Amino acid sequence: MDISGYKGVMVFAEQRRGQVQKIAYELLGMGRGIADSLEEPLVAVLVGAGLTDAQAAELVYHGADKVVLVDHPELAVYMTEPYTKALVAAIEAFKPGIGFVGATTIGRDLAPRVSARVKTGLTADCTSLEVEDGTRNLMMTRPAFGGNIMATIICPEHRPQMSTVRPGVMRKLERDPSRTGEIVRLPVEILPEDKNVEILEVVVEKAAKKNIEEATVLVSGGRGLGNAENFNRLHVLADELGGLVSASRAVVDAGWAGADRQVGQTGKTVRPDLYIACGISGMIQHIAGMEDSEFIVAVNKNAGAPIFEYADLGIVTDVNKLVPALAEELRAAKAER
Amino acid sequence: MNIVVCVKQVPDTTEVRIDPVTGTLVREGIPSIINPDDKGGLEAALVLKEKVGARVTVLSMGPPQADLALREALAMGADEAILLSDARFGGADTWATSSTLAAALRKLEWDLVICGRQAIDGDTAQVGPQVAEHLGVPQVSYASELSLEADGKAVVVKRVFEDGYQRVRAKLPCLVTALKDMNTPRYMSVAGVFDAYKAEIKIWKLEDLDVDPANIGLKGSPTRVKKSYTKGTKSAGKVYEVDPKEGARIIVENLKERFII
Numbered sequence: 001m002d003i004s005g006y007k008g009v010m011v012f013a014e015q016r017r018g019q020v021q022k023i024a025y026e027l028l029g030m031g032r033g034i035a036d037s038l039e040e041p042l043v044a045v046l047v048g049a050g051l052t053d054a055q056a057a058e059l060v061y062h063g064a065d066k067v068v069l070v071d072h073p074e075l076a077v078y079m080t081e082p083y084t085k086a087l088v089a090a091i092e093a094f095k096p097g098i099g100f101v102g103a104t105t106i107g108r109d110l111a112p113r114v115s116a117r118v119k120t121g122l123t124a125d126c127t128s129l130e131v132e133d134g135t136r137n138l139m140m141t142r143p144a145f146g147g148n149i150m151a152t153i154i155c156p157e158h159r160p161q162m163s164t165v166r167p168g169v170m171r172k173l174e175r176d177p178s179r180t181g182e183i184v185r186l187p188v189e190i191l192p193e194d195k196n197v198e199i200l201e202v203v204v205e206k207a208a209k210k211n212i213e214e215a216t217v218l219v220s221g222g223r224g225l226g227n228a229e230n231f232n233r234l235h236v237l238a239d240e241l242g243g244l245v246s247a248s249r250a251v252v253d254a255g256w257a258g259a260d261r262q263v264g265q266t267g268k269t270v271r272p273d274l275y276i277a278c279g280i281s282g283m284i285q286h287i288a289g290m291e292d293s294e295f296i297v298a299v300n301k302n303a304g305a306p307i308f309e310y311a312d313l314g315i316v317t318d319v320n321k322l323v324p325a326l327a328e329e330l331r332a333a334k335a336e337r
Numbered sequence: 338m339n340i341v342v343c344v345k346q347v348p349d350t351t352e353v354r355i356d357p358v359t360g361t362l363v364r365e366g367i368p369s370i371i372n373p374d375d376k377g378g379l380e381a382a383l384v385l386k387e388k389v390g391a392r393v394t395v396l397s398m399g400p401p402q403a404d405l406a407l408r409e410a411l412a413m414g415a416d417e418a419i420l421l422s423d424a425r426f427g428g429a430d431t432w433a434t435s436s437t438l439a440a441a442l443r444k445l446e447w448d449l450v451i452c453g454r455q456a457i458d459g460d461t462a463q464v465g466p467q468v469a470e471h472l473g474v475p476q477v478s479y480a481s482e483l484s485l486e487a488d489g490k491a492v493v494v495k496r497v498f499e500d501g502y503q504r505v506r507a508k509l510p511c512l513v514t515a516l517k518d519m520n521t522p523r524y525m526s527v528a529g530v531f532d533a534y535k536a537e538i539k540i541w542k543l544e545d546l547d548v549d550p551a552n553i554g555l556k557g558s559p560t561r562v563k564k565s566y567t568k569g570t571k572s573a574g575k576v577y578e579v580d581p582k583e584g585a586r587i588i589v590e591n592l593k594e595r596f597i598i
Binding site (some may be wrong): 016080081084104105106108109111112113115116117119120121122123124125139144149150151152153154155156157158196197198199200201202203204205217241259265266273274276295296297299303308311312313314315316317318321322325326328329330333334 | 430431432435457459460461462463464465466467469470471474475476477478479493497498499500501502503504505506507508511518558559560561562563564565566574575576577578579580581582584585586587588589591592593595597598
């Protein structure tokens with residue numbers, strides 16, 4: 001394809017129930033840097049029903065130069081085909097060189113469908129994105145092959161260069177209400193044949209448990225704990241620190257913890273102030289989800305475990321004995337104050 | 338009713354080697370399994386087979402030894418197995434993979450295609466939706482429940498989101514991507530294993546498909562692996578090899594110094 005006419009960075013601004021999601025602002029924060037290094041505009045596309053200029057302005061305040069509103073009553077609730085039509089219309093109208101979509105369950109449904117339709121590449125779950133000097137190609141880096149390897153992917157001959165980025169990986173910009181941008185409305189026609197899936201029921205489940213992505217302290221357990229009983233003992237320690245318990249993929253696969261607790265490439269990305277890795281060996285797929293934590297403590301009886309290479313403080317010892325000892329030590333420290 | 342389940346053979350360890358020249362995964366020599374989400378999808382198809390008498394075909398793309406995954410699927414109860422295996426299919430990214438699978442699906446009769454949500458070696462979750470787009474049929478991804486409507490013309494799917502779920506009705510033909518938690522896959526039956534090892538696995542090559550060679554394999558892939566590397570580490574902190582009590586003391590001391598506690 002002729003790629004010369006494709007310019008700018010486009011971000012799909014996901015909304016649910018009319019609420020623009022945090023991932024939209026994170027993508028704008030990251031996209032701003034890319035757009036600046038290319039000296040090209042940053043465009044946000046907001047798809048929904050009854051969209052307001054105020055919502056568009058928020059996207060501008062968070063970095064967008066232009067906001068494209070695709071507004072249609074049939075776009076109120078996410079559906080694959082109507083949303084694909086909307087985003088493809090925006091791509092065709094504005095011909096961006098780069099397209100970012102959040103790696104949410106909506107983004108991971110929408111982005112591949114869009115990439116197949118416009119015949120371009122899509123790189124999933126990128127952890128780093130930068131422009132290559134000279135070629136100006138987007139270098140999309142992601143953990144690959146079970147997380148052992150980082151792979152940098154390029155999409156040299158197709159546009160837009162699309163990638164998905166998971167929530168929590170990029171940082172949004174400080175809101176700046178003095179920023180200005182252009183707001184445009186892009187009409188789209190949604191036909192009956194675009195609606196092949198009928199939504200019978202929408203159930204919003206209030207997260208009963210607090211989300212591990214929001215915790216400031218995480219006590220995280222791995223297979224090295226040996227069994228579910230030992231894993232459950234981490235809660236005492238987490239309570240002592242006012243934090244939550246999270247887990248490695250091995251623990252979730254073993255059924256000791258629910259999938260909502262999983263940290264890592266296929267789980268959640270977290271960056272708490274304190275991350276205590278208990279009996280976690282530290283596969284890259286896990287590291288990818290927690291390496292930006294402020295202070296990382298690793299406890300493992302195997303001195304050769306890779307986790308120690310990422311930890312700010314490492315203790316080589318029997319983790320199942322350390323956990324209760326640490327809880328006790330913390331109680332004692334509190335009592336002193 | 339005809340159901341095609343797309344399955345991928347994946348390495349069951351995290352032991353990985355890459356080809357230093359192409360930067361793609363070398364699969365030889367690594368023990369393999371049916372990808373877990375695909376196996377959940379296969380089980381869902383086999384449940385429908387029992388309930389409504391569907392015919393279940395398993396379809397895979399991979400090297401010749403991927404026939405083992407298909408034999409396992411046959412031993413679980415699938416009726417027919419097709420392997421897309423041709424050196425020219427190799428090195429494909431998700432776009433070219435989905436284009437190849439879609440070409441094979443165009444040759445088959447089906448009402449429902451089931452793919453796993455994502456494969457554990459790539460975790461992209463792209464191939465299912467891309468196959469649906471190439472075929473021009475609706476998709477429902479992240480399925481945790483699947484049933485057929487009484488008239489046999491639509492499926493009802495529980496589609497999971499981070500913050501809840503939708504129950505949706507999709508007219509057939511359509512494509513569903515399955516989550517491994519949607520069921521517990523059955524074991525292979527003894528008779529099934531015996532038959533599966535004798536069963537014929539159809540091998541389809543490029544010539545068997547009606548597909549533009551520009552849309553398959555490495556050549557048909559919009560993305561390229563520019564480089565791959567083992568991740569560098571930040572400078573490691575201090576490591577103490579001590580008894581648990583002393584370890585606890587050191588941690589608390591550090592947390593105090595950093596005003597975390």
